[in-house]
Structure formats: C-alpha cells, structure tokens
Amino acid sequence: MREVIGKTENKRERILLAAVEVFTCRGYNSARMEEIAEIAGIGKGTLYEYFDSKLHLFNEMIIRCWEEYSHSVTSDRIQELSFEEIIWEIVQGHFKFSKEKKKLARILFWDTEIMAEDLKEWMDTRRKEREKLIKQIVDKAVQEEEIKPVDYMLVYIILAGLIGSIWAFNILDEWEINPEKLADQLTDAVMNGIRR
Amino acid sequence: MREVIGKTENKRERILLAAVEVFTCRGYNSARMEEIAEIAGIGKGTLYEYFDSKLHLFNEMIIRCWEEYSHSVTSDRIQELSFEEIIWEIVQGHFKFSKEKKKLARILFWDTEIMAEDLKEWMDTRRKEREKLIKQIVDKAVQEEEIKPVDYMLVYIILAGLIGSIWAFNILDEWEINPEKLADQLTDAVMNGIRR
Amino acid sequence: MREVIGKTENKRERILLAAVEVFTCRGYNSARMEEIAEIAGIGKGTLYEYFDSKLHLFNEMIIRCWEEYSHSVTSDRIQELSFEEIIWEIVQGHFKFSKEKKKLARILFWDTEIMAEDLKEWMDTRRKEREKLIKQIVDKAVQEEEIKPVDYMLVYIILAGLIGSIWAFNILDEWEINPEKLADQLTDAVMNGIRR
Amino acid sequence: MREVIGKTENKRERILLAAVEVFTCRGYNSARMEEIAEIAGIGKGTLYEYFDSKLHLFNEMIIRCWEEYSHSVTSDRIQELSFEEIIWEIVQGHFKFSKEKKKLARILFWDTEIMAEDLKEWMDTRRKEREKLIKQIVDKAVQEEEIKPVDYMLVYIILAGLIGSIWAFNILDEWEINPEKLADQLTDAVMNGIRR
DNA sequence: TATGAATGAGAATTCATTCAT
DNA sequence: TATGAATGAATTCTCATTCAT
Numbered sequence: 001m002r003e004v005i006g007k008t009e010n011k012r013e014r015i016l017l018a019a020v021e022v023f024t025c026r027g028y029n030s031a032r033m034e035e036i037a038e039i040a041g042i043g044k045g046t047l048y049e050y051f052d053s054k055l056h057l058f059n060e061m062i063i064r065c066w067e068e069y070s071h072s073v074t075s076d077r078i079q080e081l082s083f084e085e086i087i088w089e090i091v092q093g094h095f096k097f098s099k100e101k102k103k104l105a106r107i108l109f110w111d112t113e114i115m116a117e118d119l120k121e122w123m124d125t126r127r128k129e130r131e132k133l134i135k136q137i138v139d140k141a142v143q144e145e146e147i148k149p150v151d152y153m154l155v156y157i158i159l160a161g162l163i164g165s166i167w168a169f170n171i172l173d174e175w176e177i178n179p180e181k182l183a184d185q186l187t188d189a190v191m192n193g194i195r196r
Numbered sequence: 197m198r199e200v201i202g203k204t205e206n207k208r209e210r211i212l213l214a215a216v217e218v219f220t221c222r223g224y225n226s227a228r229m230e231e232i233a234e235i236a237g238i239g240k241g242t243l244y245e246y247f248d249s250k251l252h253l254f255n256e257m258i259i260r261c262w263e264e265y266s267h268s269v270t271s272d273r274i275q276e277l278s279f280e281e282i283i284w285e286i287v288q289g290h291f292k293f294s295k296e297k298k299k300l301a302r303i304l305f306w307d308t309e310i311m312a313e314d315l316k317e318w319m320d321t322r323r324k325e326r327e328k329l330i331k332q333i334v335d336k337a338v339q340e341e342e343i344k345p346v347d348y349m350l351v352y353i354i355l356a357g358l359i360g361s362i363w364a365f366n367i368l369d370e371w372e373i374n375p376e377k378l379a380d381q382l383t384d385a386v387m388n389g390i391r392r
Numbered sequence: 393m394r395e396v397i398g399k400t401e402n403k404r405e406r407i408l409l410a411a412v413e414v415f416t417c418r419g420y421n422s423a424r425m426e427e428i429a430e431i432a433g434i435g436k437g438t439l440y441e442y443f444d445s446k447l448h449l450f451n452e453m454i455i456r457c458w459e460e461y462s463h464s465v466t467s468d469r470i471q472e473l474s475f476e477e478i479i480w481e482i483v484q485g486h487f488k489f490s491k492e493k494k495k496l497a498r499i500l501f502w503d504t505e506i507m508a509e510d511l512k513e514w515m516d517t518r519r520k521e522r523e524k525l526i527k528q529i530v531d532k533a534v535q536e537e538e539i540k541p542v543d544y545m546l547v548y549i550i551l552a553g554l555i556g557s558i559w560a561f562n563i564l565d566e567w568e569i570n571p572e573k574l575a576d577q578l579t580d581a582v583m584n585g586i587r588r
Numbered sequence: 589m590r591e592v593i594g595k596t597e598n599k600r601e602r603i604l605l606a607a608v609e610v611f612t613c614r615g616y617n618s619a620r621m622e623e624i625a626e627i628a629g630i631g632k633g634t635l636y637e638y639f640d641s642k643l644h645l646f647n648e649m650i651i652r653c654w655e656e657y658s659h660s661v662t663s664d665r666i667q668e669l670s671f672e673e674i675i676w677e678i679v680q681g682h683f684k685f686s687k688e689k690k691k692l693a694r695i696l697f698w699d700t701e702i703m704a705e706d707l708k709e710w711m712d713t714r715r716k717e718r719e720k721l722i723k724q725i726v727d728k729a730v731q732e733e734e735i736k737p738v739d740y741m742l743v744y745i746i747l748a749g750l751i752g753s754i755w756a757f758n759i760l761d762e763w764e765i766n767p768e769k770l771a772d773q774l775t776d777a778v779m780n781g782i783r784r
Numbered sequence: 785t786a787t788g789a790a791t792g793a794g795a796a797t798t799c800a801t802t803c804a805t
Numbered sequence: 806t807a808t809g810a811a812t813g814a815a816t817t818c819t820c821a822t823t824c825a826t
Contacts, residue, residue, distance in 0.1 A: 011811095027225070029223070029224075030225065032794090032796090033795075033796065033797085034795080042811075044796095044813065045798080045812050046810080046812070048797070049811075053796080053797080054795095054796070145392050146391070147390045147392055148390055148391070150385070150390055151381070154381050154382070154385060155390065157382070158357070158358065158385060160357075161354070161356075161357030161358040185347065185350050186350065186354070189346070189386070190385075190389060190390060191389045191390065191391045192388075192391055193385070193387045193388035193389030193390075194344055194351065194386060194387060194389075195280075195342070195388055196341055196342065196343055196344050228821085229820075229822085230820080230821090233788095238786080238787090239786055239787040240788060241787050241788060241789095241824085242786055242788095243822095244823080250820095250821065420617075421618065422617065424799065426800090429809095434807080434808090435807060435809060436801090436808075436810095437801090437807065438806085438807055440800095446801090476783075537784055538784065540783070542773070542782055546773050546777060546782075549750065550746075550750065550774070553746070553750040554746065577738070577742050581738070581778070581781070582777070582782060583781045583782060583783045584780075584781035585778060585779045586735045586736055586742075586743065586781075587734070587779045587780055588736050599789090620815085620816070621818085622816085631790055631791040632818090633790070633818085633819080633820080634790050634791070635818095636818065636819080637789070637790075641817080641818080642818090786826100787825100787826085789823105789824095789825095790823085790824090790825100791821100791822085791823080792819105793819105793820100793821100794818105794820100795817105795818090795819085796816105796817095796818095797815105798813105798814105798816085799812100799815095800813105801811105801812085802811085803808100803810095803811090804808100804809105804810095804811100805808085805809105
C-alpha cells in the first residue's frame, strides 16, 4: 500500500522537480512539456495524469517553491528578535536561498506575466501578508525607539530591493562573499547608513 | 537618394517603436511579428528587410531602450555632484523612468531568458561600465571622507536593489508618492541609516 | 465455476449496455473507452478482456441492437397478415422503436462510416435478407391481386424511406402524433395514394 | 488584378472541394486537416489562412453544398406546376444529385451531430423554409382538389422519406434505373397508391 | 524595395491500448 | 481475471520566416 502511494507521490514529485529545472532554464513559454517528461523519466502523456495542463503544472510548481522559500527565509522566533536581527535574518536567509536556486528565484519573483489569475491572487495574498508582517516589525521597532519613525513602505522597499538585487545582475556568480558577512554589512548599512 | 535613406531610417524607427509596444505588452514569446508590422504600418515581410529575425529585433530594441534609460538616469554633471546628490539623482531618475515605462523596465531588467548570447554580452559590458562608474564614485566619496570606507559592491547592491524594488511588487501602482520625495527619503536612509 | 462464467457474462452485458449509452450520446469518435468502463462499473483494462478494441465493441453493439430492433419491428405472424397490415406493422413498429431510441436508430442506420469491413458485410447480409423478405411479401400481394404489379424495389424504397424519414429531420420531436395514427395514415397513403 | 483574386478564390475553392472529398469519405472526426491540405495541393498552414478551424471549414462546406443541392432540386417554375409534376421534379432532382454525390448527401442530411450551433440553426431555418414550401404546395393542391385533404406533414414525411431512401442502403449502387423512370414510378405510387 | 500569401516545423493535448501487479 | 498507471502516436493549430511578384 505504502509503496503504491510512495511511487505515485514520487512521480508527481519527480515531475515537479523536472518542471523546476526546465521552467527555470527556459522560462514558461520556451519550456516544452516533452522535455519535462524526459527529465522526469516518464512518458509525455503521463504528465497529464498528474497535471491538467502546462499552466497548471507551472502554477503548482510556483506554489511549491514559494512555500519552500518561505520556510528558508522566515525565522520561527521572529517575535523575539530585535529589528536589526530580523533584517540580518531576512537578508541572510534570502541570500542563501538565492545562491542555491538562483534561477528559481528569478521565476518566482519576476516571471509573473504568464501566471493564471488565481495564482496571481495567491501570490498577491502572500505578498500582502509579508507586507503586513514588515509593517508590524517596523511599527514595533519605531515604538520601541529602535529606529526612526519611518514609513514602513520605505523599509519594505529597501528590504525588497536588497533581496532583489542580491540575485539580480549575476552578482552572485562574480562576488565571492559568504551570506553571514553580506548580512552583517547590509544590516549595518541599513541601520547606520553609509555616511561617515 | 537621401529621401530613400530618410524613408528607410524612418521605417526602421517605426518598427522599433512598434516592437517596444508589442514586446512590453505581450512579452517576447507571445509577441507576434505580424502585430508589430501592423502597428508599424508596414507589411509583414518588410520587417525582415530591416531585422534578420524576431530575436534580432528584440535585441536591437533592448539596446535602444537601455540607451534611452541611461540618458534618463545619468546626469551629465555627475562629476560635480556630491555622493549624496548622485544617489538622489539615480533613485529619482530611475523612479521616473520606471513609473513612465513600467513594462519596458521589466523587460529591460529582468526578461533576460530569451536574450541571445551577444546581447547578454552587450548587457554585461554595460553592467561592468556601470559597476566601474559606481566604484569610481564610491572611491571618490570615501577618499573625500563623505562616506565610510565601504566595499563599493555593497553600495552597488544597495543601489541596484533600490532600483529594482522600486518598480517591483507592483509597489508603484499602489503607493502614491512623487519621485522627489521618494528620492529624499531613500537617500536619507542610505546615507544616515534608519536607526534612531 | 458457473458463478464465474455467470459473472463474466454479466460483465460483458454491462459493457454492451454502457457502450450503447456512450456511443449513442457521443457518436463513435467522441466516445471514450474510459467512460464506457466507468458506466459499466469496471476498470478500463477490463474492457479489453471482453472486446479486442473499440471498433470490435462498437460492432458487437451494433449487432446486438440490430437484433433487438428486428424483434421489435418484425411480427411473428407475418405470414398470416395482409399486405396492408404488414405495412402498418412495419411503420408502427419502427416508429415506436425510433421514438424510444432515437439516437440508437441514428447510429444503427446511418453511422456507417466507421464500421469495420466485416460489420459492413454483416449489415449487408441483413439488408439482403430484409430485401428478400419484402420481395416475398410484395410478390405474394401481387399474386393475390392485393396490389398492382409493382417492382418490389419500389416498395422497398418507399418503406425504407418512410422508415428513414420518421426519425429524421427531428420530426419526432416536433410532431405530436401517436404510432398507431401515423401508421394508419401512412398505410392509407401508400395503399391508396393521396390523389383525391 | 483579376488574376490575384482569381487565384485566391481558386484556392479557397480548391480547399472546399478537397474538404468535400475528405469529409465525405472519412466523416468529420476521422478527417485530417493535413489530408485536406494535401488534396488541395497546399500547405497545412494555408488552410488556416482561409478557414479559422476544422469546424469552420466543415460548416462552410455544408452551406456550400446545401446551396448547390437546393439549386439542383428546386425548379424555378414551381408555381406553374401541378402537384404531381412537383413531386416528380423533386424526386428526380434529388435522385440525380444523390447519384452523383452520394457521400455528400449522406453528410449533408445525416452527419449533423458535430455541427456547430449556428450551423444547426442555419440548417434548421433551411428545413423550416422547405417545410413551409411543402405546406403551401400541399394546401394549394388540396384546395384545388388535386389531392385528398391530408396533413401536409404526412406528405412531408413521405417525400423526405423517399428522398432519404433513394441514396440510403446503397440502393443506388445496385439498382440500375434512370432518374426519370424512378420519378415516374414513385410519383405514381404516391399519387395513386399501390393497391390494385 | 515592399508585400502578404504560403509554408511547415513545432507545441500542447488526447485517448486507445498495453502490461506489470 | 481485473486493474489503472503509463504510454506515445496522432491531431489541431500557431506563427516565424520565405519568396514570388
């Protein structure tokens, strides 16, 4: 019994992994279902036993990856950390994830134009949640006089920007720096500015 | 003779403008050459008199737009400005450009998957130039003791990040703020940090 | 042992019933084996234990239905009836069958394009039998001076025509008339003509 | 100028002719667009320059053929003819058309299940027109006391039936009789009945 | 030079059939 | 014997590109 379920789950899993590989390398439109099937080591038709269409497969892959990403970035003990520590955690977590799965990050954050409407909504909801979380963190830090009374959107922009730029422009490939050190420096820059 | 050339140049221009319109609205893969021809007001076959292929047209469009972008972001009197002023100029220039040409910005900065190898190289060269420019600016500012002695890559990341996040996440649509004010705030945050 | 056979026979039967349902609703090409299996309440693979292929299943279904039709149209005591009564019986029997199983009739009489060669032959044999029967009936009626000495093919055409038109053109849906009355009128028209 | 139009029209025409050939031989579902293209002597893609889809092509073919059929069956001087003559004309016209284009007739009258809704409506309208025409003819004949006061639907069924049976059951292939003689006999049977 | 009709490679998807269990 | 997961041939349709005019 367990074997059958395992096998089935396994195949679905293998398809999703193959999908990550192909979608991230080629982008949605250039990805061919046949290649995904080949990489998953199954027949073309089998894909459609597990996913209704190319778009459905893509959407499921995105959701799966987003969840994986969330786990890797969000700390469980976020309530206990200071603002400075939170920034450090976010930057470092994101950097680690991006370094490992650079292409995935690209698809995940930017390749949104072909997403189905419901996936867009789903991602929007996730984004709003995140925005709200940052608002709470900023408000708390302002209240506790850890930071200046800034618009939380400003912090959001800065953070999102740092996060974005970390994997963009192929910086990661060329700049040898470890996540912790990068997190140190960026956190310092954000907290204290770069003015002498 | 000159008239023909003039006419020709004109047509090439019209094609490029139409290409911007179509590629930015539909994305590379969904863009159809026929639509580009229609918008340019010419025959489908004529496209191929001016551009070898869809990819070539896309590449030329990217180059064209990048140059336009560079003009709008880079000030001529960059040598005369202080570091703080330069950051302000960059942020504000980018914000303005992005707000006006949101979709173009997206394609320009992130839709890299379909770029031909030579375009990738071209963009890499541009990026290196820009990196070098920032290095000079940072070095000068450090030397003149305007800012702390930071790794110029750090500044590059922060700047690139801010630039990226400005148009990402649909922030632009939802956040009503004018370019100057945003530039003020971000410049202040970068220079002085957000710590109280 | 007998139970297994019984079970088996039962299953074959259920498949044929399901086939009637699906083939008549969807037509041959749009019918899916999976749906037939579902309706029969068996697994997809099991179909192929009982029928070699979709086409074989279709053919067997046709044969089954044709026999059912023959029973409903042909009277046992055909020898005892007058020509007029026979026509009445045929028209009324066909009308009844068609009204109940309109879609089946359509498949049975007209959807011949996908029939396998051997089924075509089978149906041809059936048709010849029927033609022969009508020839006998006509000859007898002519001999007994019940009708004029007409070519039996003429009668065959008229009968086949009436039979065909009864269910065609959606007449059945729109024209509220009971089988007996229709049979009365048509028999009268055939026997006596419509001239005043 | 005329040449270009001629050429284009010619190609559309050739596609329609090829479509008749393939659809009538294979039926809608088994017909392959590629075969139609081959027979028309053009490329696969060219079909789609002239017809949006397989269904559109089928529909246009049906309409075309129906019009052709109508011309061949309907006499211009129908008002001047007696009821008997009209029946004679209809039977003989239909017989001629069917003999020449047996398979087309089959598709035209019976292969209705895959027709698009609007084509079904179109054919229904045609059918209603025809029904109305027959009603007028019957009413006139009844009024002028040429025939008994019968329900016009009865005549419609008989006519439609004769028409149907003429091409059905492969009768045409096996029965050597010329159109005029058949029309004579059937008209006589309808008018006077077959009772001695 | 300009055109757009013609093309056909290529992609997504379906479904009858197979076969390991 | 019964099953249904797996398969891949087959099919429709798209669209970048060509080429005769």
